[in-house]
Amino acid sequence: MTRVEPLSDELNMEQELVTEEVAESALDVPAVEPIETVEYGTGEEEKVKLMSLVGHLTELRQRLIISLLCFFGGSIFGWFYATPFIQYIGKNVGPFVFVSPSEAFLALLKLSLAIGLVISSPVLLAQLWLFIMPGLLPREVFFFRRYVPLIMLLFLVGLVFAHFTVYPIALKFFLGFGSAKLEAKLAISRFLGFFLAMHLPFGVMFELPVVLLTLVKAGLLRVEFLIKQRKVAYLGAFVIGALLTPPDPVSQVLMAVPMLVLYEISLFLARRVKPIAEEVVQKSVLGGED
């Protein structure tokens, strides 16, 4: 089977290549530089023809053009949804104001670019994936297949979590200090900054299980260590909560508590994870007995 400049059929072909069996056995195959031929150890020889440098650049150019077009298309689409979006986030906040002349225009512009980025992100990620995938080893492909969707899902869960629990609580808390004499007139650019600061860190924070489990799997951290250092981890959660959120104790606590829960979930899962090194040793010992 020869692959020459795969573009459209790539996905199917890779699916054929990476069966569970291949991926499992690939773990203990020493890393082979894919210079000319790569033997996957399936018995059947897979010859990978390398693309020339110009071919790669041409592909990169095409993918960049496609990505940019999608991004701009999404942004133009986003321009029409920027105002409804401001309406939506301003439901309980009252009308926003803008303080410097260009602020409203800039806020709408940035918002439409952000919407464009979100809308086109599937295309952007797919383009990135299609560009780098031919250069990956099967086990790397396997790794990406398995973890990237998980990472993205966790990120989204973090965002949704923040939006429906932490963000309303924080907003209510802060706006609670308003009174008849102290009127909330929030500048749109500052509010958008606040909105972002109340969401994005939670997306990042929800990756904690992935990070911890990866470290445990790689043998860099031991579960016992994580359990022993729980106190330090709790302190760290509050410090990170202070650093990542607006400088006030409320959002700090609102961020630290879910982080602690995530830490415990990670510990729970980490107990069931065996470091790769151990696996390899076990396998080789078993292999020796055979």
Place this chain on the structure above:
Amino acid sequence: MAAFEGLANLEIWKRLDEIRNRLIWSAVALVAMFGVSYMYTPYILNQISEKLNQLVFLSPGEAFFARLKLAFVMGLILTAPYILWHIWRFAGHGLKKSQRRSAFWLIPISFLLFSVGAAFAFFVVAPVALRFFLSFASTEMEALISIQALTNFVIGLVIPFGLMFELPVLMLFLAKIGIVTPESLVKNRKYAILIIFIAAAVLTPTPDAIAQIALAIPLILLYEISIVIIKIVWRKRLREAARSRE
């Protein structure tokens, strides 16, 4: 004693004395113009905020400091020719009479060009840009422009426009010392236009294309006018050179 007299008569002491006097006079003029400008700041602010429903200040000192800043910038612009004249008089010691004469018009012309640019920014560009930005006000986003932001916005338009309108002076100077020729200016017109657009984008305070285009178009016109003037000067100089050869 004689040694001290000799020292006292040295040229450098006279020069230092002169610098001191000129600095004092410049400072006095600056302070005076600053005071006069401060009186006129309400008029300027009225003129700018005509298009606005309301103007607010968000920190206690903001209104006062915005007026001070405006007055200082105005004072600096108005005093600039006087200060430049002092610099010119001082530097003139080292120049020949003919050189001094040829640069005689430099200060008034550059001041005039700066004023034209600043006035264009203040009376034409600023209102148009302001109207554009305020058109994004809606029920979700009310315009509550702060005086500081507005002052910075206007200063950020006026100063770059004034400075960029000095382009003909710069070009004539470069032509005079022989760095550019009419031919090279015509040949490199493409690059000049590109540079003008980039400079206009960098210098104007907002990321929209309005101020940029409003700055770039007059600059391109000035570029063309400068080329015509330089051609005339060039031809005259060639004729003189030919005559002196005969």
